[in-house]
Amino acid sequence: MHDRSGWRRWLGIELVLTLLLCMELGIFSRTATNFWTAQNFFEVLRLSVEIGLLAVAMTPVILTGGIDLSVGSLLGLCAICFGKLWRDAGLPPLVAGIATIGLGVGLGSLNGVLVTRLRLPPLIVTLGSFSLFRGFAEAITKGVDNFTNFPASFLFLGQGYLFGVIPAQLPVFMLVALAVWLLVHRTVIGRGLRAMGYSPEGALYAGLPVSSRLMWVYGLAGGVSALSALVYVAHVGQAKADAGTGYELLAITAVVLGGTSIFGGKGSVHGTLLGLAVLVVMKNGLILSDQPGELVGIVTGVLLLTVLSGELLMKFLSRKSEVRRRERLLKTR
Amino acid sequence: MNNALLELRSISKAFQGVVALREVSFDLRPGELHALLGENGAGKSTLIKIITGAHAPDSGEIWVDGQWVKGLDPRKAHRLGVAAIYQQPALFPDLSVAENFALALEPPSPFRRVRWALRREQASQLLRRVGARIDPDTFVSELSMPEQQLVEIAKALGAGARVLIMDEPTASLTREEVGTLLGLIRVLKAEGVGIIYISHRLPEIFEVADRITVLRDGASVGTFAAGDLDESELIRRMVGRALTSEYPPALSEPGEIRLEARGLGCARWGVPEVSFQVRSGEIVGLSGLVGAGRTELARVLFGITPADSGQILVEGREVRIQSPRDAVDAGICYLPEDRRRHGVVLEMSLASNISLAVHRKLFPRGWIRDGAERELACKLIGDLAVKCSNGEALAGDLSGGNQQKVAMARWLAAGPRVLLLDEPTQGVDVGAKGEIHRLIRSLTNQGMAVLMISSDLPELLGLSDRILVMRGGCLVSEFGRGEATSDGVMAAALGKGGVEL
Numbered sequence: 121m122h123d124r125s126g127w128r129r130w131l132g133i134e135l136v137l138t139l140l141l142c143m144e145l146g147i148f149s150r151t152a153t154n155f156w157t158a159q160n161f162f163e164v165l166r167l168s169v170e171i172g173l174l175a176v177a178m179t180p181v182i183l184t185g186g187i188d189l190s191v192g193s194l195l196g197l198c199a200i201c202f203g204k205l206w207r208d209a210g211l212p213p214l215v216a217g218i219a220t221i222g223l224g225v226g227l228g229s230l231n232g233v234l235v236t237r238l239r240l241p242p243l244i245v246t247l248g249s250f251s252l253f254r255g256f257a258e259a260i261t262k263g264v265d266n267f268t269n270f271p272a273s274f275l276f277l278g279q280g281y282l283f284g285v286i287p288a289q290l291p292v293f294m295l296v297a298l299a300v301w302l303l304v305h306r307t308v309i310g311r312g313l314r315a316m317g318y319s320p321e322g323a324l325y326a327g328l329p330v331s332s333r334l335m336w337v338y339g340l341a342g343g344v345s346a347l348s349a350l351v352y353v354a355h356v357g358q359a360k361a362d363a364g365t366g367y368e369l370l371a372i373t374a375v376v377l378g379g380t381s382i383f384g385g386k387g388s389v390h391g392t393l394l395g396l397a398v399l400v401v402m403k404n405g406l407i408l409s410d411q412p413g414e415l416v417g418i419v420t421g422v423l424l425l426t427v428l429s430g431e432l433l434m435k436f437l438s439r440k441s442e443v444r445r446r447e448r449l450l451k452t453r
Numbered sequence: 454m455n456n457a458l459l460e461l462r463s464i465s466k467a468f469q470g471v472v473a474l475r476e477v478s479f480d481l482r483p484g485e486l487h488a489l490l491g492e493n494g495a496g497k498s499t500l501i502k503i504i505t506g507a508h509a510p511d512s513g514e515i516w517v518d519g520q521w522v523k524g525l526d527p528r529k530a531h532r533l534g535v536a537a538i539y540q541q542p543a544l545f546p547d548l549s550v551a552e553n554f555a556l557a558l559e560p561p562s563p564f565r566r567v568r569w570a571l572r573r574e575q576a577s578q579l580l581r582r583v584g585a586r587i588d589p590d591t592f593v594s595e596l597s598m599p600e601q602q603l604v605e606i607a608k609a610l611g612a613g614a615r616v617l618i619m620d621e622p623t624a625s626l627t628r629e630e631v632g633t634l635l636g637l638i639r640v641l642k643a644e645g646v647g648i649i650y651i652s653h654r655l656p657e658i659f660e661v662a663d664r665i666t667v668l669r670d671g672a673s674v675g676t677f678a679a680g681d682l683d684e685s686e687l688i689r690r691m692v693g694r695a696l697t698s699e700y701p702p703a704l705s706e707p708g709e710i711r712l713e714a715r716g717l718g719c720a721r722w723g724v725p726e727v728s729f730q731v732r733s734g735e736i737v738g739l740s741g742l743v744g745a746g747r748t749e750l751a752r753v754l755f756g757i758t759p760a761d762s763g764q765i766l767v768e769g770r771e772v773r774i775q776s777p778r779d780a781v782d783a784g785i786c787y788l789p790e791d792r793r794r795h796g797v798v799l800e801m802s803l804a805s806n807i808s809l810a811v812h813r814k815l816f817p818r819g820w821i822r823d824g825a826e827r828e829l830a831c832k833l834i835g836d837l838a839v840k841c842s843n844g845e846a847l848a849g850d851l852s853g854g855n856q857q858k859v860a861m862a863r864w865l866a867a868g869p870r871v872l873l874l875d876e877p878t879q880g881v882d883v884g885a886k887g888e889i890h891r892l893i894r895s896l897t898n899q900g901m902a903v904l905m906i907s908s909d910l911p912e913l914l915g916l917s918d919r920i921l922v923m924r925g926g927c928l929v930s931e932f933g934r935g936e937a938t939s940d941g942v943m944a945a946a947l948g949k950g951g952v953e954l
Contacts, residue, residue, distance in 0.1 A: 307821060308812035308813070308816050308819050308821060309819070310821075314801070315798050315801060315805075315809055318799070318801060319794065319798045319799070322794065322795055322797065322798040323798070324757070325755075325787070325789050325795040326798075326809040326863065327776075327777040327780070327810050328778070328809070328810075
């Protein structure tokens with residue numbers, strides 16, 4: 121996308137994050153007990169799937185210059201609806217799960233409708249549905265009901281292991297991440313999303329179907345939130361109305377940390393994955409190093425600010441080397 | 454040269470190793486209008502930014518009132534009486550005129566009361582000085598473009614500006630409004646204000662300039678007294694070569710009807726009912742004052758604001774246009790007036806920009822194929838002679854004329870039946886302007902139908918095969934190739950008896 125050649129292409133947020141990740145691994149392998157084990161590695165992955173799904177689906181939304189604050193609440197609502205469909209309507213988990221995902225797509229698209237038809241800012245629309253979805257979840261359960269005793273075949277999705285070591289939800293996450301990566305980076309839809317993020321009117325004047333593409337991304341975010349709800353329920357073994365509280369902010373943090381511009385246009389899905397990795401490894405490492413839980417929030421804040429200023433430094437270095445290259449060219453002529 | 458208001462001595466500036474200005478000297482005397490000319494990318498903007506303190510020169514000296522000013526920054530420049538007025542007025546649209554003045558003119562100190570009565574009084578005084586009949590309590594968003602410009606000038610004068618920089622001040626003005634502005638400029642000159650004037654419109658420069666400095670490729674070609682040069686001489690110095698025949702002729706008679714509007718209207722956007730035809734191989738010029746509904750008509754045809762009555766026919770078949778996508782599918786493409794906001798996506802590469810409207814044609818399966826995209830971009834960049842390093846360059850890094858070519862390339866890739874062009878050469882330098890004219894003509898010679906909106910009368914008269922004039926949302930006159938004169942077209946645009954806006 122950008123006019124950067126050779127190694128300069130790699131001077132960017134991805135390199136900053138990779139270095140940071142290596143640093144975390146280096147530090148925690150000394151300070152934390154049981155950090156550097158295959159078991160812990162997969163445990164970290166298992167813990168990051170729910171947030172990871174939300175972050176991956178949030179990336180295209182933010183690329184369009186929008187935001188979706190409702191994904192955490194939608195996770196809660198979908199968890200409750202899944203429980204309701206399975207326990208009270210007596211549907212088998214598979215059917216209930218598919219229906220739940222359909223519901224997620226529908227409610228996500230509702231965000232999309234409000235954004236495109238009423239031309240309200242996504243921040244306002246999803247701030248509204250953030251309260252609305254959580255409110256529905258609480259209304260359905262009257263604030264007390266919760267759903268447990270799911271069959272083992274369903275719980276396997278969140279607690280089981282494939283080949284004895286790989287958490288069962290990991291392939292699900294990888295599939296979704298790959299699909300969204302392809303969508304964002306290799307298809308005309310992704311290209312259109314970027315154009316809309318950089319210049320909403322420019323995209324419209326180029327004849328892109330701006331409204332339907334927006335419906336798409338908000339619908340996708342809703343569907344993936346529902347999937348994340350299923351993984352969550354299977355993981356913790358119960359569905360309560362407060363499931364996923366605050367997840368939307370963690371997901372947005374991972375996306376922004378991964379170098380996606382909050383103004384839209386610039387960003388990548390692999391950046392989001394790296395951002396997510398830096399966050400979850402830090403959290404896990406701090407806990408295993410017997411550090412107080414409050415430290416997680418502080419370090420997250422510091423990380424976000426350093427990484428974003430680190431990116432500026434990289435840009436500066438890249439520009440300097442570009443200048444030197446041009447000067448050398450001038451001399452040889 | 455002790456009486457110079459402002460003097461630049463051997464200014465050089467490079468950006469990232471690319472030389473933007475090379476040993477440029479320039480001076481401005483009190484009461485003088487000094488025009489700064491050059492093609493886009495010649496270094497005019499850089500020089501202006503150095504005078505306003507936005508950029509520091511790499512070498513060279515800046516003297517104001519015979520004093521060497523070191524480390525000029527925007528605040529210092531403001532204090533020394535340097536003010537710049539750009540093409541797009543930099544006012545706060547949701548504040549009143551008086552409030553805008555207060556913000557610019559109140560000495561910045563916290564917790565100080567703004568004396569509104571005094572401000573309003575001062576505002577109306579300044580507005581009178583520039584000859585504007587504007588109530589200081591009007592919101593800026595309610596003012597027309599020329600009125601906003603007057604407010605800007607008044608604001609600059611209120612701040613004690615003695616060096617006034619005007620960057621393309623007439624780009625979006627009609628001929629009458631230009632006349633008013635030039636009148637004001639004469640008054641300011643008589644008051645001893647020095648004016649640095651940038652414009653691509655040469656006739657107007659000869660009308661008001663005392664001296665002219667020409668920049669080419671970052672170096673000064675020379676400073677001339679305005680009387681010593683004529684237009685062609687000036688163009689030759691700007692582009693470094695003589696330009697051949699300005700407007701290429703049509704090679705064939707117009708063919709079948711490509712685009713027809715029957716009673717087309719969109720009440721909400723001030724297009725009551727318009728009927729016209731554009732034939733294959735024909736350039737139809739659309740004239741009218743700013744606000745006459747020309748752009749609004751184009752936006753209806755392109756589906757940005759869909760029509761609520763009437764019909765659009767492309768090659769005799771009625772088409773329903775509810776969105777730009779419908780328009781593109783029907784073969785109608787629109788080159789918008791606001792290039793930077795609508796015409797190209799500045800942050801994206803040339804190749805991405807060019808392929809943006811032809812995704813479905815170029816990538817039928819929906820997967821981006823870099824090879825096909827690069828091939829298309831290379832071909833069009835070559836055909837249109839876009840000056841750039843390669844297709845991976847960002848559109849925002851190109852000059853205005855080259856951005857416009859990229860915007861054109863996008864639509865040529867789409868293979869339209871009808872091209873709507875809205876001010877295709879606005880803010881484009883002389884060299885690129887000629888290239889764009891030749892491009893438009895060669896398209897119609899291959900059978901394209903073109904509807905061209907233009908406020909540039911010579912261009913409209915020179916290039917169009919037929920001219921339609923709009924006034925108040927309606928088509929009011931039509932001129933054939935032989936019949937159109939600038940006076941006739943202007944009179945039609947203004948209405949009988951030359952009623953002013």
